[in-house]
Amino acid sequence: MFDSTLHRRRIRLAGAVSVVAIGLLLAQLVRVTSFAGSNYQTLGSSESQVATILPGLRGSIYARNGQLMATSVLRDEIIADPMLISDKPKVAGVLSKLLGIAEAEVLAKLSVAGGYSVVDPQVKVTVGKRVAALAGQNVLPGINVEPVEARKYPMGQTAEPVIGRIGSQGQGVFGIEYQYQNVLEGKDGKEVRSVAANGLPIPGAPISYVAPKPGSSITLTIDPALQYYAEQALAGEIQSTRALGGTAVVMDVATGQILAMASLMAPAPTGAKYASLPNQPVYAQRSLPTESWINQAVGYAYEPGSVAKIATFTAALQDGIITPTSTEVVPDHLTIDGSNFHDAEVHPTQTMTMQQILAQSSNVGTIMIARKLGAQRLAQSFKRFGWTEPTGLLFPGETYGYMKPTYLWSPTAIGSMPIGQDQLVTPLQILDSYNAIANGGIMTAPKLLLGTTSPSGRFSAASYPGSRRIVPANVDAEMINLLSGVTGQNATAPAAAIPGYVVAGKTGTSQKAYHNASGYQPGAFWGTFVGMVPAVHPVLSAIVMLDQPTPIYGGLVAAPVFSQIMRYALQRYSITPTGRVLGNLLPSVPAGGGKAGGRVHRGAVG
Amino acid sequence: MPSNGSRVGARVAKQAATAPLHARPRSAEDRLYLRSVGPAVSTKRRIARSRALVIYLLTAASVALALGGRIAVESLAMQQSRLSQQIYSASTTQAELELSVGKLSSPQRIVEYASTRLGLAFPAYLEVVPKTLNNPVPLPQSPPTSVSVPLPAGANVR
Numbered sequence: 025m026f027d028s029t030l031h032r033r034r035i036r037l038a039g040a041v042s043v044v045a046i047g048l049l050l051a052q053l054v055r056v057t058s059f060a061g062s063n064y065q066t067l068g069s070s071e072s073q074v075a076t077i078l079p080g081l082r083g084s085i086y087a088r089n090g091q092l093m094a095t096s097v098l099r100d101e102i103i104a105d106p107m108l109i110s111d112k113p114k115v116a117g118v119l120s121k122l123l124g125i126a127e128a129e130v131l132a133k134l135s136v137a138g139g140y141s142v143v144d145p146q147v148k149v150t151v152g153k154r155v156a157a158l159a160g161q162n163v164l165p166g167i168n169v170e171p172v173e174a175r176k177y178p179m180g181q182t183a184e185p186v187i188g189r190i191g192s193q194g195q196g197v198f199g200i201e202y203q204y205q206n207v208l209e210g211k212d213g214k215e216v217r218s219v220a221a222n223g224l225p226i227p228g229a230p231i232s233y234v235a236p237k238p239g240s241s242i243t244l245t246i247d248p249a250l251q252y253y254a255e256q257a258l259a260g261e262i263q264s265t266r267a268l269g270g271t272a273v274v275m276d277v278a279t280g281q282i283l284a285m286a287s288l289m290a291p292a293p294t295g296a297k298y299a300s301l302p303n304q305p306v307y308a309q310r311s312l313p314t315e316s317w318i319n320q321a322v323g324y325a326y327e328p329g330s331v332a333k334i335a336t337f338t339a340a341l342q343d344g345i346i347t348p349t350s351t352e353v354v355p356d357h358l359t360i361d362g363s364n365f366h367d368a369e370v371h372p373t374q375t376m377t378m379q380q381i382l383a384q385s386s387n388v389g390t391i392m393i394a395r396k397l398g399a400q401r402l403a404q405s406f407k408r409f410g411w412t413e414p415t416g417l418l419f420p421g422e423t424y425g426y427m428k429p430t431y432l433w434s435p436t437a438i439g440s441m442p443i444g445q446d447q448l449v450t451p452l453q454i455l456d457s458y459n460a461i462a463n464g465g466i467m468t469a470p471k472l473l474l475g476t477t478s479p480s481g482r483f484s485a486a487s488y489p490g491s492r493r494i495v496p497a498n499v500d501a502e503m504i505n506l507l508s509g510v511t512g513q514n515a516t517a518p519a520a521a522i523p524g525y526v527v528a529g530k531t532g533t534s535q536k537a538y539h540n541a542s543g544y545q546p547g548a549f550w551g552t553f554v555g556m557v558p559a560v561h562p563v564l565s566a567i568v569m570l571d572q573p574t575p576i577y578g579g580l581v582a583a584p585v586f587s588q589i590m591r592y593a594l595q596r597y598s599i600t601p602t603g604r605v606l607g608n609l610l611p612s613v614p615a616g617g618g619k620a621g622g623r624v625h626r627g628a629v630g
Numbered sequence: 631m632p633s634n635g636s637r638v639g640a641r642v643a644k645q646a647a648t649a650p651l652h653a654r655p656r657s658a659e660d661r662l663y664l665r666s667v668g669p670a671v672s673t674k675r676r677i678a679r680s681r682a683l684v685i686y687l688l689t690a691a692s693v694a695l696a697l698g699g700r701i702a703v704e705s706l707a708m709q710q711s712r713l714s715q716q717i718y719s720a721s722t723t724q725a726e727l728e729l730s731v732g733k734l735s736s737p738q739r740i741v742e743y744a745s746t747r748l749g750l751a752f753p754a755y756l757e758v759v760p761k762t763l764n765n766p767v768p769l770p771q772s773p774p775t776s777v778s779v780p781l782p783a784g785a786n787v788r
Contacts, residue, residue: 256741522758
């Protein structure tokens, strides 16, 4: 008997199931088409499209004369997928000939486990194209070619601590490369092309193309010829004095532009040890790690020694405590709070002129002047010279030194501070101070960057803090006169002299402290000479510092290097003994040149 | 026996009676009216045909335009791609050339070349000779003498 009720129930059930099924299908349709559409589209197109990253090349670094110091070029990386290569010896043979690598080496790279092996990280694009063509013809199955960026330094190791280097990810890791990472870095582009089933590109326009954007280039103030010469001169002295390292910086007085910044480290011998504890025997020749990437001119803060006397003399002249013609009765030694300070040589109490005190680097005479000056005025003088202050260079790793505030000075500090102890300062800060004296008392920020050039060729000059007067013009002239005696007879640095020119400057020899303990390392010294030339109208200033030289004295080890570098520079820039610049390699200076009394005319930047 | 004409008349009458209303023969007035509107219907058809033709042509033109435009765009894209690749290639070549120039003009290479190939060496003593003879007489500078070297500042604290 036909049961109509059951029949109706079945129909309703079937209808409900159908409605639910259709509803689910509709929901899935909406989901696939509206919400997950792009994913499926990507999946669908992934097998028929190939995306290639086009490296946005990093900007170049140029010297002031346009000499290339760092640049990026396009190279190809040859990558193998060993899992796709069945006949490895055959592929290795072909690749070996193309890449110029031994067949066994290539075969080893093709035989690694997994699906990724770099056969050659950088080959020229022409070679990469040949490999890619053979890969497309299935002669080199499983071989891929990817464009990569290669950073090149055509000047080799020259100026390495200044220029810096990039890391494996293309990021600057130190030096200018690090400091101007944002300016130099390029932006990668991307090209998506259709490919056939065999992987060959289908002719036609790319599906999408984003052009790579190269980074901006930068131009430094460095003169590559002088840089190279300074490094050679410094290296020779490091070698002959068996020093650990050293630095030499040459600056254009009027503009503060750094023309050369050499920083060298002698390689550490096997088994070199740190001298870290007072009771540990010092291996005097090698007591520091020798990281060649450290720019010692800005990265090392050290007790400067007698070059610090500039602060005492300038403040004393400015406050009328001394005059260039005044004299001081200088005993052999002074006792301050139980500590004895004495001069280099035993001498009877004698009357010394200011020039003698400075030229012979009399510690006692300087301390006597400093005591008349007082701690506050001495500290202010150091501050005016910018010691413990940023120089404005903002070089990576640059330190600003250290000096105790006067309320923390010990009773003996008035004896040690004037002669360059109890304080830390970088060679660049010292040079900047002497450069201010050379510049008529006006301090200019040291500069390493001339400007940046955008990919479209637009040059933007770098901006720096403005100049400021720190010493009155008349005091400045007196200081230069006093400093000129340092390179004369019976002074500490006749080796800095340059025949035909008057050289003004100051020596400094100071003990090296332990890294992580109090006290000084016996037998370990810094030797420094800082000066300017020609003293009549200084055009160039420079500092040379040697780390643990033998002999230890700045006047014997650093002064000759100063003289050697400056002789080359004076000739190169055609600077006369009166301070006229006849060449055109130095930057032009506005009338007056920032110095009271006027500077000489110059040509344009070469 | 009915005449032939009456048989035809009867058939017509029968057909007229059974035929659908719209197919029935019109009266004389109707025929007159239909005759008078006949040409208007034909014009409408022609207009309709023309419209269809225009639409067809427009569609064809649009398709052709779209195709042509697409081809032009594709062609321009290819051209742009080609030019971009040329620019990219040229800029990389320029970078390579610049690198070569940089290497060739590097002081390091020049000095090495001068010393190894030309047998030159840096002078042991360098004296500065200014460019012009019109310079004032250089100031005398004492030659290096034996130095009275002080002890370094750091060594003085007993």
